[in-house]
Amino acid sequence: MTELTTPRAAPRPSLPREIRRYALFALLALMVIGFWYVQPAFIRSANLFSILQAVSVVAILGVGVSITMAADGFDLSVGSVAASSVMAASYAMVVWQMDAAETMTLVLLMGALIGLANGLLIVRVGVPDLLATLATMFLLAGLQLIPTGGRSITAGMVLPDGSTVPGAYDPAFLILGRSRLLDLVPLSVVAMALVALLAWFLMERTRWGRVFYAIGGNETAAHLSGAPTKAYRLSAYVISGTLASLGGLIVASRVGRGDVSAGNSLLLDAVAASLIGYAVLDKRRPHVIGTVVGAIFVGVLLNGLTMLNAPYYTQDFVKGVVLVGALAATFGLGKKR
Template identity: 40%
Template sequence: MAELEVKQTTSFDLFRFLYKYGTIILIVLLIIGFSATNPSFLQPSNVITILRSISIVTIIAIGITISLSVGGFDLSVGSVASLSNAVVISMFVWYGQPTFIALAAAVAAALVVGALNSFMIVKVRIPDLLLTLAMMFIIQGVALTYTKGATISENMILSDGSYAEGTISSLFAKFGQVPYIIIIMIVCVVVVHIFLTYTKHGRCLYIIGGNEEAARLSGIAVNKYKILAYLLSAFFASLGGIVLASRVMTAEIQAGGPYLMDAVAAAFIGFAVFGAGKPNAIGTFVGAVLIGILANGLVMMSVPYYAMDIVKGSVLALALAITYYKFK
């Protein structure tokens, strides 16, 4: 009987260790494996490439992390990023606006979406998953209608047959370049980590996510904090779309859509990092690093691009399995 108890304790401790540090161990193993197959994997230039590639994913995933902190889930972030991407480039190319006005317009468009999301969720009481799924398609359609289904770029041909005369400012172009794109990502992670971990407002978000009714009875303004969470989610989605626009210098059709699954995966992987057991900015960043290393390493191994989603989907499924096995 005593031996059985010892075995059970050992097994539980092993699970806890793997739960807390499994993601870090997997990242180390991937680095070792990819480096063994391709020595150039660890070259500084490739490390910078990985960080640059995960910057937009991380910024968008930070928004999802905040919505998860109140027990919600924002699926509209990809479409919001697409909308902001289109608005900011159009402000330059179509209307010849300065950088500040272009950025303000893109963020304002995203905050309108965040306000609509929070109103429908808080006041109308539509489940967040269903509402943001519907909004994902609505905003996607709005973005396509706004751009008329065309890519927005400098010197593009307008509907009247003339050429667009606006240019994208050199200041805006720097946002998507190294090292600025990496710095923006790091600042977002650090600021949100401090906000969620060390401020009263961040703790209130976590309390609401843990037990909304208990939070309400303890005097926390639940509805206000939920509104804040969805506004911040929209803001970071917008920031991701703006950085993407700066990186490619055009507004592609549905540009933010491909980042949704990676952002969701990064946010959920973050639950288990260091045994946090809750959405957190540092864990989200580590999750994005894992996805970035996987994608970069598989490309260097000449794995076909159409097989990438199999790997990413498997990683997300594993993260969800670990999270819900632990907490449900």
């Protein structure tokens, strides 16, 4: 005799998972409300757009790092590429007297070539990702200082050979870092939004992106299924290098000089944004929207602490606490028992 059974309803998502999915958004909203309550000026549009402008470069670099991570890699050279781009843009205009269009083309091409070199070291030579990009990071950090003898580049400066530079920054170049759309939205924020939108579409809505994630999940299986895994990994580093150069161009156009210390914290901030992004929507993988939200999260936190006169030397500690907390909540609390 057969026993009658009633069909079971599909299991509903567990509450803890739903909490983790939106926890970072809720925490971001609570931070904004808290800072607004303590310091009403925090919520002013000028300050909010200032936060977005401050994190735009970090978010752009973080998107590049996330793409390499999706393809089972890691780019440690993005900070040095951005810093070298600041110096290269300044040198091109101040010393070689190039205009804005020529300078931007040259610097973006430089970033793509550095990314290509990283990719060839990793894919063709077989150097591990971390070691190859670490070597590039140190190489660029030293190389950018040689043409000027370790000094920042400004109009009228004297080069190591005793000659005075003849050029200056092209005013058209400064538009990218200093102008605002409709006198409200900084153009660097517009650039960040466009980069995020294009990268999101690439990674989440195209076969290209699916192959990237397939390589990150299991490169051997992706190769056996017919995907050109080496070409995809190579392209990931080219994209990362190009985006890092774009970030450097934004920094150069904002400060208006070739500052040798311009990219000191960009690597750590970009990596932090990428890793915090793992916790966004409980994805537990690198993704573009999570990286941008992670950059904004850190930017809101640091801006609020600054407005509350918190000591500057506590900022890195706070970023570390936030990063540890986000990753612990993502991987630790979500671990199956």
